[in-house]
Amino acid sequence: MLKMSNISKVYRTELVETHALRELDLHVEEGEFVAVTGPSGSGKTTFLNIAGLLESPSSGVYELDGEDVSQRNDKHRSRVRNEKIGFIFQSFNLIPDLSLADNVDVPLRYRGWSGQKRRKVIGEMLDLVGLGSRKDYLPSQLSGGQQQRVAIARALAGKPRFLLADEPTGNLDSEMASVVMNLLESINDEGTTIVMVTHDPDLAHRASRNIHILDGRASDLGSTGPANVTPLPERGVARV
Amino acid sequence: MKDIGPIFRALTRNKLGAMLIALQIALTLAIVTNAAYIISERAENIARPSGLDEANTALFITNLFDSNVDQRQLYRDDLDAIRSIPGVLAASPAQSIPISGSGWGEDLYNDPEMPSNESINFGNFMVDEHGLETFGLELVAGRNFRPEEVKVRSFDDMDLPDNLIVSQALADELFPDGDALDKTVWDEPNGERPMRIIGIYDHMQNAWPTSSNVNNTALLPSIAMFGGQMMYVVRSEPGQLQTVMTAVEEYLAGNRSRIVDIVRSYEEQKRRTYSGDIAMVKLLSVVIATLAGVTGLGIVGLAWFSVTQRQKQIGTRRALGATRKDIIGYFMVENWLITTAGLAIGLVGTLALNWFLDTQYEVGRVPLWYLPLGVVALWTLGLVAVLLPARRAANIPPALATRSV
Numbered sequence: 001m002l003k004m005s006n007i008s009k010v011y012r013t014e015l016v017e018t019h020a021l022r023e024l025d026l027h028v029e030e031g032e033f034v035a036v037t038g039p040s041g042s043g044k045t046t047f048l049n050i051a052g053l054l055e056s057p058s059s060g061v062y063e064l065d066g067e068d069v070s071q072r073n074d075k076h077r078s079r080v081r082n083e084k085i086g087f088i089f090q091s092f093n094l095i096p097d098l099s100l101a102d103n104v105d106v107p108l109r110y111r112g113w114s115g116q117k118r119r120k121v122i123g124e125m126l127d128l129v130g131l132g133s134r135k136d137y138l139p140s141q142l143s144g145g146q147q148q149r150v151a152i153a154r155a156l157a158g159k160p161r162f163l164l165a166d167e168p169t170g171n172l173d174s175e176m177a178s179v180v181m182n183l184l185e186s187i188n189d190e191g192t193t194i195v196m197v198t199h200d201p202d203l204a205h206r207a208s209r210n211i212h213i214l215d216g217r218a219s220d221l222g223s224t225g226p227a228n229v230t231p232l233p234e235r236g237v238a239r240v
Numbered sequence: 241m242k243d244i245g246p247i248f249r250a251l252t253r254n255k256l257g258a259m260l261i262a263l264q265i266a267l268t269l270a271i272v273t274n275a276a277y278i279i280s281e282r283a284e285n286i287a288r289p290s291g292l293d294e295a296n297t298a299l300f301i302t303n304l305f306d307s308n309v310d311q312r313q314l315y316r317d318d319l320d321a322i323r324s325i326p327g328v329l330a331a332s333p334a335q336s337i338p339i340s341g342s343g344w345g346e347d348l349y350n351d352p353e354m355p356s357n358e359s360i361n362f363g364n365f366m367v368d369e370h371g372l373e374t375f376g377l378e379l380v381a382g383r384n385f386r387p388e389e390v391k392v393r394s395f396d397d398m399d400l401p402d403n404l405i406v407s408q409a410l411a412d413e414l415f416p417d418g419d420a421l422d423k424t425v426w427d428e429p430n431g432e433r434p435m436r437i438i439g440i441y442d443h444m445q446n447a448w449p450t451s452s453n454v455n456n457t458a459l460l461p462s463i464a465m466f467g468g469q470m471m472y473v474v475r476s477e478p479g480q481l482q483t484v485m486t487a488v489e490e491y492l493a494g495n496r497s498r499i500v501d502i503v504r505s506y507e508e509q510k511r512r513t514y515s516g517d518i519a520m521v522k523l524l525s526v527v528i529a530t531l532a533g534v535t536g537l538g539i540v541g542l543a544w545f546s547v548t549q550r551q552k553q554i555g556t557r558r559a560l561g562a563t564r565k566d567i568i569g570y571f572m573v574e575n576w577l578i579t580t581a582g583l584a585i586g587l588v589g590t591l592a593l594n595w596f597l598d599t600q601y602e603v604g605r606v607p608l609w610y611l612p613l614g615v616v617a618l619w620t621l622g623l624v625a626v627l628l629p630a631r632r633a634a635n636i637p638p639a640l641a642t643r644s645v
Contacts, residue, residue, distance in 0.1 A: 048642060052559065052642075054639040074563070075563050078638075081561050089556070110560065
């Protein structure tokens with residue numbers, strides 16, 4: 001599903017060169033729920049950005065769903081993001097002036113689906129996260145947990161095979177965090193591959209596999225989660 | 241246009257900034273459309289042909305201060321001298337010239353029974369038998385004056401000449417059937433002071449640029465001797481006007497019994513007459529340019545601020561699959577909606593302002609086709625103005641979505 005080989009990312013300014021990722025190798029199989037952990041500044045967000053095609057690596061090869069997407073042009077990367085990847089952000093990133101339905105609709109409009117199809121999917125997704133009756137609400141009228149559920153509905157609406165979650169419970173209290181995690185687990189149970197960046201070791205333990213990033217290098221901490229983890233032929237490929 | 245529904249709904253929830261720009265656009269449309277109409281009206285007025293050979297004509301006004309001088313003889317001597325100056329094509333005495341702002345208006349009757357409130361007004365130009373050639377008019381019917389037909393008109397003798405030559409416009413108004421030549425007309429009601437139309441020339445304006453019947457004019461074979469003022473109109477060979485003006489002025493100034501008050505080319509005279517209109521055209525052009533500039537900058541400012549404020553949102557849209565083109569399109573559509581709302585209000589405002597200007601200052605009614613023209617111009621202005629902020633938005637990287645600020 002996701003295969004990174006020798007991925008490096010260097011940010012250059014006039015004065016300094018920062019190596020955010022160093023020759024990172026990583027392999028995520030279809031259906032896995034992988035938690036990526038690491039301290040602040042370790043390269044987690046850079047990894048997430050490259051995995052989500054939000055940035056290009058400085059070197060190395062990134063294959064998503066069998067396609068080398070490392071250096072594709074902006075338009076192609078936008079299309080891949082829209083069709084194959086769902087994003088869940090730490091601060092939800094809902095658009096404050098849009099209703100919940102219009103928020104869920106954002107990626108679907110870029111997909112070019114018909115209005116009828118979009119309306120059906122929006123209804124289904126908001127029902128899935130338990131907010132079907134509030135589709136005309138604005139995000140500001142919801143609690144943090146509810147907003148993150150809308151963000152999950154938006155991430156799932158385009159039926160992506162791959163979900164990237166950036167600290168999805170970082171801004172939630174423990175009760176809400178648990179609700180969101182349960183939702184993510186059930187989504188994973190349906191077959192969606194999830195890569196989740198988190199600080200929280202408890203949440204990381206609920207994933208099927210943990211990867212630790214430190215100083216831009218990844219180390220595979222192996223399987224930690226429930227029994228539905230797909231056996232990994234290349235387990236432990238992370239290279240320092 | 242894929243985002244038009246959500247953009248519209250978002251705008252209705254966040255109205256203030258958009259509303260201010262929409263009102264500015266409305267005001268701009270109302271003012272620019274009315275100003276453009278006034279400019280075109282004035283420019284059209286200025287560009288109307290006077291009928292004269294404008295580039296080669298000059299006027300000279302002198303004032304006699306010696307009351308013992310035989311004015312009639314002085315006219316003869318002056319005209320003989322002026323006509324003999326090299327480069328002079330023709331010269332005539334006159335009491336006024338077209339579009340000078342000062343002249344004589346009289347009424348004509350085409351029937352002795354015609355009631356006085358139906359008489360037809362015209363601009364009267366007193367010239368001699370060289371008047372037609374001096375003014376550069378083309379005789380389209382009839383004949384020119386003969387020297388013996390030219391009368392002196394003064395405070396002692398206000399008798400009108402026996403005949404006159406009229407403009408085609410005046411001939412048509414007096415005799416709509418097209419048979420004005422050789423017809424008798426009267427200068428007073430009840431068949432008083434008859435004159436015969438002996439010729440018709442193509443076109444000449446009267447002295448007043450705002451006159452409603454500016455093309456109703458006539459030449460009367462008369463030499464005006466009211467006080468010591470004497471006026472000559474001189475037409476030069478093409479390109480000789482400056483030389484001729486200098487020579488004529490030198491000749492006129494040589495007579496110590498008078499002073500030369502005015503030596504002026506016709507083009508300069510016309511510029512002076514229209515100086516108010518020319519200033520108005522310039523002022524309104526500056527107003528249009530300034531308003532368009534301020535509105536354009538207002539749109540740029542609002543869109544720029546909006547992009548800065550929504551960087552994270554734009555990054556999120558990019559992360560969710562929006563291409564750069566989608567982001568540019570988003571801002572174009574948003575601006576188009578604001579502009580269109582402003583234009584809708586502006587159309588009403590344009591008509592209201594025009595109604596006010598017309599009732600208060602008689603500027604005339606703006607032709608309706610000005611409205612779509614103004615709308616298209618401001619739509620274009622809006623789209624051009626938003627292009628730069630929209631391109632800036634399109635360059636916001638999708639990775640901004642994952643940043644915490």
